[in-house]
Amino acid sequence: MTTDRDEPVSRSRRAFLAGGGLMVSFALFGSLRVSAGQENTLGATILNPKLPGDLKIEPMLDAWIRIDASGVTVCSGKVELGTGVRTALWQVAADQLALPLERFRFVTADTALTPDEGYTAGSHTMADGGTAIFHAAAQVRAMLVDAAARKLAVPPERLVLENGVIKAPDGRQLTYEDAAAGLDLHRMATETSPPSDPSAYRYIGKSVPRVDILAKVTGGAAYVQDMRPDGMLHARVVRPPNHGATLVSADVDAVSRMPGVVRVVHDGDYLAVVARGEWQAVLAMRALQASARWRQTETFPDNATIHDVLKTLPRLDYVTTRQGVDGEVHQAAPVANAAPAAASTGARVERVEATKQYVLHGSIGPSCALAVWRDGILTVWTHSQGVFPLRAGIAGLLGLPKEQVRCVHVEGSGCYGHNGADDVAADAALLAHRMPGAPIRVQWMRDQEAGWEPLGPAMETSLEVATDADGALTAWRHALWSTPHNERITNPGRLLPAWLVSQSIAPSPPSPIPQPEGDADRNAVPLYRVPDVRVDMHFVTQMPFRTSAMRSLGAHINVVTIEAMMDRLAAAHGKDPVAYRLAQLDDPRAKAVIQRAAEAFGWTANPALPPNRGVGFAFARYKNLMGYCAIALEVEVDPDRRAVRVDRVVTAVDCGQIVNPDGLTNQIEGGIVQSSSWTLYEQVRIGAVGVESVDWQSYPILRFPQVPARIDVHMIDQPGMPFLGAAEIAQGPTAAALVSAVAQATGRRLLRLPLVPHLWP
Amino acid sequence: MIELTVNGATHRVDVDPATPLLYVLRNELALNGAKFGCGMGQCGACTVLVDDRPVFSCLYPVSSTAGRRVRTVEGFGTPEKPGPLQQAFIDRQAVQCGYCIAGMIVRAQALLERVAHPTEQQIREHMNPNLCRCGTHMRILDAIRAVAATGELHRAGEKGPAS
Amino acid sequence: MRWRRTGYVAGAVLLAGVIVFAAIAWQPAIPPVKSPDIAITPELVSKGRTVVALGDCAVCHSPEGHPAFSGGLGLRTPFGVIYTTNITPDVETGIGAWSLDAFMRAMRHGVSRDGHLLYPAFPYIHYTKVTDDDLRAAYAYLMTQPAVHAPAPRNDLPLPLRFRPALAVWNLLYLRPGAAPALDASPRERGRYLVEGLGHCSSCHTALGIIGGESGRYLGGGDVDGWHAPALDVLAHAPRPWTVEQLSAYLTTGLASEHGASAGPMRPVTDNLGDVPPEDVHAIATYLMTIQTSQPPTAPKAGAVADASQLARGHALFDGVCATCHGDGGPMETQLGRPPLAASSALQGPTPRNAIMMVLQGIPWPSHPKPTAYMPAFADNLTDDQIADLVVYLRSTTSQPPWPDVRDEVRRARKDLSHD
Structure with a gap:
């Protein structure tokens, strides 16, 4: 298989589309209304809301698929973040084009070449990007067959597609390239596509090996870190010790004279060194850092007080309600200080409160980017999740028109959300723009990544639920406090270097991802049957620490809160937790994953467990819109070693039509292990000097000895059904099941995350 | 000039003798396998073998390689002909983002060369220095177990130092 | 023990x-x-x-x-x-x-x-x-x-x-059988009881005789697993004199802000003491500070001042392998509040043994994730000569006289390590 990253820019499709918006209102996900011209939750503009998946954003077929004499090229604006979607998207295109994988090129996220699909995030890639390719490819295939039919003068239904060749019954045949000659793919996609038969898929539903694995296991060039263009210079930045600190002095001159140093950049509070050799850059960075004197201007809360502090900060209140069991989710416009929710009434009222500390994305490889300013084009190679929003941000930061900035995605270390990727790309762009002609590679150091990546927000939740005498849910009141989960690059001020340079730009005001996807309130509305739901999101707009998207956003703690409540209600009504959940659900797919997980685990109502052991069960449908996931697990605690050992985990998932079963399993296993680490161990240490977690000793995460003994993933396939996404669906249920199992093992129901340091302070 | 032997080939590089081996491997020799992760010996992404022992190349002065054999993941096999651990990682698709994987393979190689059939506990303890953030651990362990079961990497008759 | x-x-x-x-x-x-x-x-x-x-x-x-x-x-x-x-x-x-x-x-x-x-x-x-x-x-x-x-x-x-x-x-x-309970409720007596009995501090911190009985000055320092267990009766005379507060913090958390982290055989001890009532640790520290000798210990023989080339080699090695964590103005110092390396007990002590052992063995990860003071082991990364250069250089950054025979001591330490 080949890809072509460096194909020259041939046309400007977006210009054509800009004026072509259709004013059509469309019910997305039942309740959220979007219209043309509006942005979707991933920062891309909807042009035709009637079309499936991301064809809404980019309705022209030739934006996705191009066929010329050199062959077939499929483009996606989505990127590989480590989840294997590049392989899965490729599979979808191959089946729908009826082409072997190796017979076409597949190009991802390049502002010069591919559709703008906004960010690759939120388990949306298969649902939106996969769906777009699914339909675009089917429509192009039909066009090719029609064209071939005309050329061969044979009715289209009599043609057979095989290995990239269209065959007539009499033996005549045309290649796709021949068939496409004279065919204009610059056509608006249609709402429906010619059907394909799931049973005939050669790739979809098969565990096709990942296309990126060979390079990754043999030391091939696989990451932006591995790029070494001729003449490349190495840069390092020097950051303030904390947010708001201003530079008093730094010995720029002395550092400028160090061996190999080409340039020391000092602009306001922005410091960077550029050197010929990477090690020289590191030494220069250290010298500059040691010489720098800073003035701290802000005070910071500590871990013990952060949740109280959150409640004192300026905020906007978003009230979401759902009336009636089948009612629509309605989110009201934000108000400054909403009236508190009325107390729940019912036969029995239970209350659950939970807290979560700040967490790090903690990419193993700190963020890195490469940029060059040459021939009037600033090209940035980046592992950003969204090359198009990044391009706009960088263009704004440097005062360039967008057309003069090209952002090309190249893989980096896994990011799990909004980490330092965009910021380091801005660093590289900023430095390259000042040093025309030289490719500049910026590599952040570990402490810089930890200290300056946007954190996963600290949160507090409070849930009150009323039930009737039989245990049926009658009223639901969920309140939560959080800083934003979506500080994506909506203006140049959202890029860290923009705050530091003397001509600084402020970040645009925070605004949450609206329901039903939700932000801090993601998954706060229960899937369970309850006629009266109200969720109060206290959206804190002034951040003591910069926060943004990290896998599953608020769903991690909201699912913990909801599932702890379900456990408590089950106990209060003398019901088995699994049976109780099933009784409160109507969605057959939800019930199916719960039953499957319980059965595979061998769940029994009252297991006879040795001391210090516990089992837990939890369920969620991610965002109530995407993949279903139920998890049962068993833990053993060791109070002497202050340790929780996850013994075995059994999960059942339903992500719609499965494209790559092994890839899905890999994602679910990964989500479970990662969420175990977050839930048991992880918290950013904060205090007088700001972020005090700078490395893996001050931010410990799970290591091999703590990995669960066993994880069994059961998949319920739904051939012909929409793709629902997978990468973030296990985070909430894993955490909730752990909380429940640890409660049983220790006799203490603890809803303070992370669990281990709170169990044994 | 410093002379060093990497994957059987001898190179002469003009660098400060205290330069960490990682930077020499990546920049002077253009080898991608060893990765910069933390620069503090806390994550294992930069792991290489020096005289069969796994070391953090980010903390290994290039001058320490004098008279020693450096091996990186590139030396274990190629895309066309992967080595046993590389093949096991491919067979089990033991990769997500993959940034940690080269370091994982290198560290596992050291164990399996020294111990033919390590126990589960030995494997986990041995892999303790290396971090994975995607949560690919189950598959990484599975791949190592698979090669451990064959014992094919074990160097017969060689008794490594106790650890 | x-x-x-x-x-x-x-x-x-x-x-x-x-x-x-x-x-x-x-x-x-x-x-x-x-x-x-x-x-x-x-x-x-x-x-x-x-x-x-x-x-x-x-x-x-x-x-x-x-x-x-x-x-x-x-x-x-x-x-x-x-x-x-x-x-x-x-x-x-x-x-x-x-x-x-x-x-x-x-x-x-x-x-x-x-x-x-x-x-x-x-x-x-x-x-x-x-x-x-x-x-x-x-x-x-x-x-x-x-x-x-x-x-x-x-x-x-x-x-x-x-x-x-x-x-x-x-x-x-x-063996002298029989309980030795605290004579009164004071922290000092509680501390004495814990130090002599349960804590069995002297089994490491007192030198052993030929058949393995404690025969040196009580708590006057001993040798354990290749490390030197420092004398506990001269803490008040350390270049930065220890205090009850510093000692309590050290015993409880494994890290003293003016002296550095516990390491070697002491590491599991401080891990354990993190689990006991703080007043017990305070009592131990209180008692130990009452048994300090009135006179400072006699200064050990100083070594020759290192030549400039050795110092330069050591400095370069420090930049290469140590400075990410221990460099001036680096995050360990600014964000984690770690003392400058020159202040650490290992570099201030009477012999280079613990500095050498620290380089060779580092501080391992705890068995379960928790915030910690970790340091990688450099036994496989540095040659004996490099460790000597590094340790000589690091000692030169303190106010203490040079140690003698560092190179030989590195060899001896590595030999002790290989027996472990």
Whole structure:
């Protein structure tokens, strides 16, 4: 298989589309209304809301698929973040084009070449990007067959597609390239596509090996870190010790004279060194850092007080309600200080409160980017999740028109959300723009990544639920406090270097991802049957620490809160937790994953467990819109070693039509292990000097000895059904099941995350 | 000039003798396998073998390689002909983002060369220095177990130092 | 304690032939019990947990990878390996059949329930000073832990050393049975009781004689596992004098802001002390600060001032391998509040041994994720000469005189390490 990253820019499709918006209102996900011209939750503009998946954003077929004499090229604006979607998207295109994988090129996220699909995030890639390719490819295939039919003068239904060749019954045949000659793919996609038969898929539903694995296991060039263009210079930045600190002095001159140093950049509070050799850059960075004197201007809360502090900060209140069991989710416009929710009434009222500390994305490889300013084009190679929003941000930061900035995605270390990727790309762009002609590679150091990546927000939740005498849910009141989960690059001020340079730009005001996807309130509305739901999101707009998207956003703690409540209600009504959940659900797919997980685990109502052991069960449908996931697990605690050992985990998932079963399993296993680490161990240490977690000793995460003994993933396939996404669906249920199992093992129901340091302070 | 032997080939590089081996491997020799992760010996992404022992190349002065054999993941096999651990990682698709994987393979190689059939506990303890953030651990362990079961990497008759 | 290995084994060799003394070595078996023969209350168990933590029992009896208190840690000696035993209440392989009397006899006299003598790797010469109440609590705690079936591996000792009755002679010399309770409720007395008894500090911090008995100045410093256990009676005379507060912080968290992190054999001890009531640690620190000598220790012989090229080599190595963490203005200092390297006890101390050991061994990760002071081991990364250059350079950044013979000391330290 080949890809072509460096194909020259041939046309400007977006210009054509800009004026072509259709004013059509469309019910997305039942309740959220979007219209043309509006942005979707991933920062891309909807042009035709009637079309499936991301064809809404980019309705022209030739934006996705191009066929010329050199062959077939499929483009996606989505990127590989480590989840294997590049392989899965490729599979979808191959089946729908009826082409072997190796017979076409597949190009991802390049502002010069591919559709703008906004960010690759939120388990949306298969649902939106996969769906777009699914339909675009089917429509192009039909066009090719029609064209071939005309050329061969044979009715289209009599043609057979095989290995990239269209065959007539009499033996005549045309290649796709021949068939496409004279065919204009610059056509608006249609709402429906010619059907394909799931049973005939050669790739979809098969565990096709990942296309990126060979390079990754043999030391091939696989990451932006591995790029070494001729003449490349190495840069390092020097950051303030904390947010708001201003530079008093730094010995720029002395550092400028160090061996190999080409340039020391000092602009306001922005410091960077550029050197010929990477090690020289590191030494220069250290010298500059040691010489720098800073003035701290802000005070910071500590871990013990952060949740109280959150409640004192300026905020906007978003009230979401759902009336009636089948009612629509309605989110009201934000108000400054909403009236508190009325107390729940019912036969029995239970209350659950939970807290979560700040967490790090903690990419193993700190963020890195490469940029060059040459021939009037600033090209940035980046592992950003969204090359198009990044391009706009960088263009704004440097005062360039967008057309003069090209952002090309190249893989980096896994990011799990909004980490330092965009910021380091801005660093590289900023430095390259000042040093025309030289490719500049910026590599952040570990402490810089930890200290300056946007954190996963600290949160507090409070849930009150009323039930009737039989245990049926009658009223639901969920309140939560959080800083934003979506500080994506909506203006140049959202890029860290923009705050530091003397001509600084402020970040645009925070605004949450609206329901039903939700932000801090993601998954706060229960899937369970309850006629009266109200969720109060206290959206804190002034951040003591910069926060943004990290896998599953608020769903991690909201699912913990909801599932702890379900456990408590089950106990209060003398019901088995699994049976109780099933009784409160109507969605057959939800019930199916719960039953499957319980059965595979061998769940029994009252297991006879040795001391210090516990089992837990939890369920969620991610965002109530995407993949279903139920998890049962068993833990053993060791109070002497202050340790929780996850013994075995059994999960059942339903992500719609499965494209790559092994890839899905890999994602679910990964989500479970990662969420175990977050839930048991992880918290950013904060205090007088700001972020005090700078490395893996001050931010410990799970290591091999703590990995669960066993994880069994059961998949319920739904051939012909929409793709629902997978990468973030296990985070909430894993955490909730752990909380429940640890409660049983220790006799203490603890809803303070992370669990281990709170169990044994 | 410093002379060093990497994957059987001898190179002469003009660098400060205290330069960490990682930077020499990546920049002077253009080898991608060893990765910069933390620069503090806390994550294992930069792991290489020096005289069969796994070391953090980010903390290994290039001058320490004098008279020693450096091996990186590139030396274990190629895309066309992967080595046993590389093949096991491919067979089990033991990769997500993959940034940690080269370091994982290198560290596992050291164990399996020294111990033919390590126990589960030995494997986990041995892999303790290396971090994975995607949560690919189950598959990484599975791949190592698979090669451990064959014992094919074990160097017969060689008794490594106790650890 | 696990680290006092060499001396008493050597002593036992000498004495093995003196069979005439065997007569005094006979001890009767104490009849087995079906279950603990005392009333066990949650309060007693809770107190026992603290006693067991103060006694550092888990350091030897709960090795990594084994269930808690099931033993199995191999204590390596030049003569062979002694394995710690299972002290869970398993009847067959642990202490499940032990009565309180049997437990007390073991703790006070070093005698197993069946009457055989225990090797003094088990610090009964200190535990003998523990009060009845504390021993009873420890018994209650241990007897309520999960029983684990785990036979102790057979000790790998040459025949003469397997002859346990010879230990009776050693006991005649070094064992003074009987509790030494605190005389009053003051922190000082509490501290003395903990230091002398449960904490058994002197088993490492006092020098050993030829047959493994403590024969140096009490708490005047000893050698353990290749590390130097510093003298505890000259802390007030350190270049940065220790205080009760610094010592308490060090013992509780493993990190003193003016002296650095605990390492080597002390690391598991400070891990343990993190679990005990802070007032007990404070008492230990209080007592230790009252036993300081009035005069500073005599300065050790200074070495020659290093030549500039060695210092330059050491400095370059520091930049290459140390400075990411220990460099000026780096995050360890600014965000984690770690002291500058030059302030650390290892670099300020009288000999280069601990600085060298720190470089060779580092500080390992704790067995379960928690915030910690970690340092990678450089034994495989640096040659002896490089370590010498580095240590000489680092010493030059302190206000102390140069150490003599650093290069030879690196070789000796590495040799000690290879025996481990």
